[in-house]
Amino acid sequence: MTNQKSNRPVVLVGCGRLGSAILEGWLATSTVDPGDLIILTPSDKPATEAARARGARINPPLDSLANARALVLAVKPAKWREAIVPTLDPLPQDVAVVSVMAGVKAADIAGIANRPVARVMPTTAVAQARGVASVWSEDPEARGLARSLFEAIADVVDLPDESVMDAATATAGSAPAFVYAFVQALARAGEAQGLSRDAAERLARGALRSAGAGAETGAPLDELVARIASPGGTTRAGLDAMEAGGDVQRAAEAAVNAAVARASEISG
Numbered sequence: 001m002t003n004q005k006s007n008r009p010v011v012l013v014g015c016g017r018l019g020s021a022i023l024e025g026w027l028a029t030s031t032v033d034p035g036d037l038i039i040l041t042p043s044d045k046p047a048t049e050a051a052r053a054r055g056a057r058i059n060p061p062l063d064s065l066a067n068a069r070a071l072v073l074a075v076k077p078a079k080w081r082e083a084i085v086p087t088l089d090p091l092p093q094d095v096a097v098v099s100v101m102a103g104v105k106a107a108d109i110a111g112i113a114n115r116p117v118a119r120v121m122p123t124t125a126v127a128q129a130r131g132v133a134s135v136w137s138e139d140p141e142a143r144g145l146a147r148s149l150f151e152a153i154a155d156v157v158d159l160p161d162e163s164v165m166d167a168a169t170a171t172a173g174s175a176p177a178f179v180y181a182f183v184q185a186l187a188r189a190g191e192a193q194g195l196s197r198d199a200a201e202r203l204a205r206g207a208l209r210s211a212g213a214g215a216e217t218g219a220p221l222d223e224l225v226a227r228i229a230s231p232g233g234t235t236r237a238g239l240d241a242m243e244a245g246g247d248v249q250r251a252a253e254a255a256v257n258a259a260v261a262r263a264s265e266i267s268g
């Protein structure tokens, strides 16, 4: 049955840092059969080559898009119009446009694409099938399709309303960078206490990995803290110092609020 939904192509537009990560995750988890994958990209990347070797079509003639079921838009917010316009003529009317772009509103995309739109905000750990992805669409079919593309590579969080997508972008899409920045600050503090730079960075990176392993158990965050912080011990002393001036909460709020504000600027 050639017209079965699952056999219809998925088109990935843009194969940069996030597009490549999504592609790697799909290939690793067989979310999309490589034979059903079309990638539109101006620049070949290692992930694109790996996909080509497994049967994906890279920049085929645009009439190949005629039976597509989803078009995943993974370009920069400033580039999406020029990227999507050439695909609109061949794309079928029932294709879902799945945008992973920060800030760009579904209504703006629908206004040009004239197709159902879903928004997804993943982290790049989708490459290792360990991401998290917020999903929203007012169209139940597009939401379901977006979920199906991400649930094998991410913990999918359904958002009730598009208005919280910018908050989700700050709290997850951007947040691994915030966490890395904090871990880098920890390494610098350890260095200031006498560790070599190399040892401080390896230890801080290992701490991040250890924290990630704890997070993956699903235990509540305050319980994870309590497991490490012995009463009267070193961790409790460190936590008390961190919490005393409210600096950590302030830094988190500053980062999240600035990222949300930037998303609103992008959406215009």
Ligand SMILES: NC(=O)C1=CN([C@@H]2O[C@H](COP(=O)(O)OP(=O)(O)OC[C@H]3O[C@@H](n4cnc5c(N)ncnc54)[C@H](O)[C@@H]3O)[C@@H](O)[C@H]2O)C=CC1
Residues within 6 Å of the ligand: 013, 014, 015, 016, 017, 018, 019, 040, 041, 042, 043, 074, 075, 076, 077, 079, 082, 083, 084, 100, 101, 102, 103, 121, 122, 123, 124, 173, 174
């Ligand atoms: N990098 C990240 O951690 C995350 C990024 N995002 C979103 O993903 C989108 C892409 O971000 P990155 O991958 O970081 O950027 P990037 O700059 O690494 O990738 C963008 C890609 O789009 C390609 N491109 C440009 N014009 C094109 C066109 N007309 N047709 C097809 N491809 C075209 C470029 O060649 C480039 O490889 C952005 O909208 C961003 O908001 C969302 C969540 C996380």
Ligand SMILES: O=C(O)[C@@H]1CCC=N1
Residues within 6 Å of the ligand: 102, 169, 173, 174
């Ligand atoms: O920095 C950005 O704009 C994108 C969106 C979330 C992560 N990277």
